[in-house]
Amino acid sequence: MDATVRTLADELAWATASLAEVGIDTARLDAELLMAHLRGGDRARLILDADVRADGDLRTRYLALVARRAGHEPIAYITAKQGFRHLELAVDPRVLIPRPETELLVEVGLELPAGARVVDVGTGSGAIALALKQERPDLAVTGLELSEAALALARHNAARLRLEVAFSASDLLDDGDYDAVLANLPYITDGEPLPPSVAAFEPARALYGGPDGLRVIRALCAQLADRPGVGAVALEIGATQGEAVAGFLTAAGFGAVEVRTDLAGLDRVVIGRRTR
Numbered sequence: 252m253d254a255t256v257r258t259l260a261d262e263l264a265w266a267t268a269s270l271a272e273v274g275i276d277t278a279r280l281d282a283e284l285l286m287a288h289l290r291g292g293d294r295a296r297l298i299l300d301a302d303v304r305a306d307g308d309l310r311t312r313y314l315a316l317v318a319r320r321a322g323h324e325p326i327a328y329i330t331a332k333q334g335f336r337h338l339e340l341a342v343d344p345r346v347l348i349p350r351p352e353t354e355l356l357v358e359v360g361l362e363l364p365a366g367a368r369v370v371d372v373g374t375g376s377g378a379i380a381l382a383l384k385q386e387r388p389d390l391a392v393t394g395l396e397l398s399e400a401a402l403a404l405a406r407h408n409a410a411r412l413r414l415e416v417a418f419s420a421s422d423l424l425d426d427g428d429y430d431a432v433l434a435n436l437p438y439i440t441d442g443e444p445l446p447p448s449v450a451a452f453e454p455a456r457a458l459y460g461g462p463d464g465l466r467v468i469r470a471l472c473a474q475l476a477d478r479p480g481v482g483a484v485a486l487e488i489g490a491t492q493g494e495a496v497a498g499f500l501t502a503a504g505f506g507a508v509e510v511r512t513d514l515a516g517l518d519r520v521v522i523g524r525r526t527r
């Protein structure tokens with residue numbers, strides 16, 4: 252082949268080197284994800300098409316995407332999508348990018364009895380609420396969110412996925428009747444250093460929870476003390492917050508409290524159940 256002709260393999264090698272140079276440790280994966288996104292196929296296709304010529308238009312558009320990633324913008328914002336359980340969610344800087352460890356909260360929701368009324372507080376993109384509704388259509392699922400901007404995206408996700416979840420604006424719980432509460436609220440300590448891809452791009456109100464990281468979770472637990480009808484609650488936490496949040500739930504009247512770990516073995520979810 253003419254030495255001036257650039258193939259997809261050449262483009263991938265160039266992008267990988269460029270991303271590695273700025274300290275991105277998933278450089279090859281990211282280079283492939285961006286190319287697959289541009290071409291509308293999956294990463295496996297790139298292996299089959301390694302010798303395909305990269306035309307000028309593709310190269311220009313690829314350069315622009317790789318430059319964004321080199322500036323540490325998360326892949327999910329560049330491609331405007333993120334997988335979560337069985338769903339592909341639309342995401343953009345209005346919402347936190349749903350994380351794999353948050354799928355644990357959905358798993359707790361799957362244990363609920365048939366027809367339970369469940370609310371996802373701080374729903375963001377709608378990830379927890381929508382995944383739960385998709386896997387358990389019998390549940391009545393609500394998503395509450397402080398940010399109107401995030402709520403608009405959650406509603407967009409529900410419409411495109413054709414999932415019936417009621418989304419409303421609310422500062423923590425509204426006055427609806429719920430049997431169970433699931434929540435991944437902000438829990439990072441103010442000022443804690445975060446990777447540039449998180450700190451510079453994801454919404455601060457989705458991340459930071461005050462001087463001890465527990466301001467929002469504490470407020471939700473205080474609300475739950477006055478909601479005897481809520482029989483079960485599951486809260487995502489930071490790895491060092493298990494004991495504190497277990498204490499909040501005990502104080503709110505949940506007689507059985509359990510801390511579950513994620514795949515990395517870190518405390519990740521605190522579950523409270525009323526014993527009556």
Ligand SMILES: C[S@@+](CC[C@H](N)C(=O)[O-])C[C@H]1O[C@@H](n2cnc3c(N)ncnc32)[C@H](O)[C@@H]1O
Pocket residue numbers: 346347348349350353372373374375376377378379395396397398401421422423435436437438456457458467
């Ligand atoms: C860590 S993000 C989680 C988003 C989504 N649940 C997920 O797991 O991907 C926390 C979300 O809680 C929302 N939030 C923060 N404070 C809130 C409050 N007082 N009431 C309702 N939502 C709140 C933020 O706007 C943000 O969307």
